[in-house]
Amino acid sequence: MSPSAEVTVRSPAKINLGLSVGPPRPDGYHPVATVYQAVALYDDVTAVVRDDDAAVSVEAVGDFAADVPTDETNLAVRAARLLQAEYDVEEGVALTIRKTIPVAGGMAGGSTDAAATLVACNRLWGLQLSQTELQNLAAELGSDVPFCLVGHTALGHGRGEQVTEVMSRGTFHWVFAIAEGGLSTPAVYGELDRLRPLRRVESPEVRPELLTALLSGRADALAVALSNDLQAAALSLRPELGDTLQFGLDQGALAAQISGSGPTCLFLAADSRSAVDLAVELAESGLCRMVRQAEAPVPGARILPAPANR
Numbered sequence: 001m002s003p004s005a006e007v008t009v010r011s012p013a014k015i016n017l018g019l020s021v022g023p024p025r026p027d028g029y030h031p032v033a034t035v036y037q038a039v040a041l042y043d044d045v046t047a048v049v050r051d052d053d054a055a056v057s058v059e060a061v062g063d064f065a066a067d068v069p070t071d072e073t074n075l076a077v078r079a080a081r082l083l084q085a086e087y088d089v090e091e092g093v094a095l096t097i098r099k100t101i102p103v104a105g106g107m108a109g110g111s112t113d114a115a116a117t118l119v120a121c122n123r124l125w126g127l128q129l130s131q132t133e134l135q136n137l138a139a140e141l142g143s144d145v146p147f148c149l150v151g152h153t154a155l156g157h158g159r160g161e162q163v164t165e166v167m168s169r170g171t172f173h174w175v176f177a178i179a180e181g182g183l184s185t186p187a188v189y190g191e192l193d194r195l196r197p198l199r200r201v202e203s204p205e206v207r208p209e210l211l212t213a214l215l216s217g218r219a220d221a222l223a224v225a226l227s228n229d230l231q232a233a234a235l236s237l238r239p240e241l242g243d244t245l246q247f248g249l250d251q252g253a254l255a256a257q258i259s260g261s262g263p264t265c266l267f268l269a270a271d272s273r274s275a276v277d278l279a280v281e282l283a284e285s286g287l288c289r290m291v292r293q294a295e296a297p298v299p300g301a302r303i304l305p306a307p308a309n310r
């Protein structure tokens with residue numbers, strides 16, 4: 001592919017249908033066995049080439065723009081800088097993130113912006129990197145970033161960066177209760193260690209019934225197979241989230257669970273109509289900042305066709 005002057009990449013939020021966490025490794029990370037699913041809640045990252053200098057700038061617009069850092073700590077900036085350093089890129093880039101995924105919400109918002117930026121700058125700068133090369137760079141940026149590149153439904157191992165696609169039939173209907181404020185991922189892992197220091201912690205494993213439920217495409221089977229080892233830790237730090245989970249169940253959700261490290265609560269609905277009803281009830285409950293619905297699975301980071309890229 002030849003270079004372009006402007007590229008827009010759409011990249012999804014993720015949820016963990018199962019998240020099993022082992023004891024901390026010497027490097028401080030926890031081994032995980034997870035099943036990721038990409039949901040139809042997206043950030044769009046637009047990259048415009050700067051040929052005057054090698055600067056990387058970022059601005060955010062949209063629902064959660066005010067919560068996004070615009071300095072060198074932004075994961076999208078870090079992704080662009082990594083490509084520049086690895087491939088001696090002399091051009092710069094102006095990045096604009098249209099932010100629809102909650103910040104520090106346990107849905108990999110920053111990670112998906114990093115994945116989108118890798119794909120956008122690969123095209124913008126004509127680097128012609130393969131999917132495997134992009135996956136390796138993604139793993140350097142964060143545990144969730146490689147999954148955001150591939151999307152759909154996938155197993156995650158190691159610290160979450162080793163992903164392999166999993167068969168999943170049909171479409172699932174999710175509702176998200178987005179909480180006020182965020183939760184720090186390291187703080188939630190730390191709380192998990194604090195809560196279970198004396199127990200013998202097993203090696204992480206994916207539940208076989210989860211994979212069977214995904215193959216069946218049945219929401220009722222998936223509902224009883226969901227799990228998240230970080231849920232108790234997130235609830236310990238934010239006990240009020242328990243009320244949100246219970247409210248959703250009382251309103252007919254097939255299942256309720258904390259998304260990743262939280263504080264977003266996710267609900268599985270039987271069909272799209274039930275999802276709308278549940279979303280309305282949650283929005284009127286006053287228990288959360290915002291409610292969103294999304295279908296899943298969806299693909300990972302992908303370049304939007306023209307005219308977005310003209």
Ligand SMILES: C[C@](O)(CO)[C@H](O)COP(=O)(O)OP(=O)(O)OC[C@H]1O[C@@H](n2ccc(N)nc2=O)[C@H](O)[C@@H]1O
Pocket residue numbers: 016019028029030031032034106108111141142143144145158159160185186189260261
């Ligand atoms: C909670 C999840 O979103 C579930 O998919 C991920 O495990 C977190 O992935 P992430 O946000 O990409 O996390 P990273 O940026 O790689 O790591 C941030 C911090 O989270 C903790 N961390 C993360 C992943 C992991 N497997 N074990 C950890 O203990 C570590 O303290 C690490 O320093």
Ligand SMILES: Nc1ncnc2c1ncn2[C@@H]1O[C@H](COP(=O)(O)OP(=O)(O)OP(=O)(O)O)[C@@H](O)[C@H]1O
Pocket residue numbers: 067068069073074075076097102103104105106107108109110111113114144182183185260261262
């Ligand atoms: N592009 C970005 N978008 C949002 N937050 C970012 C971004 N880059 C860096 N950050 C920082 O990263 C922190 C975590 O944000 P993020 O939205 O990625 O959390 P998360 O969804 O809980 O992550 P995960 O689910 O991968 O653990 C934020 O508090 C913010 O300061």
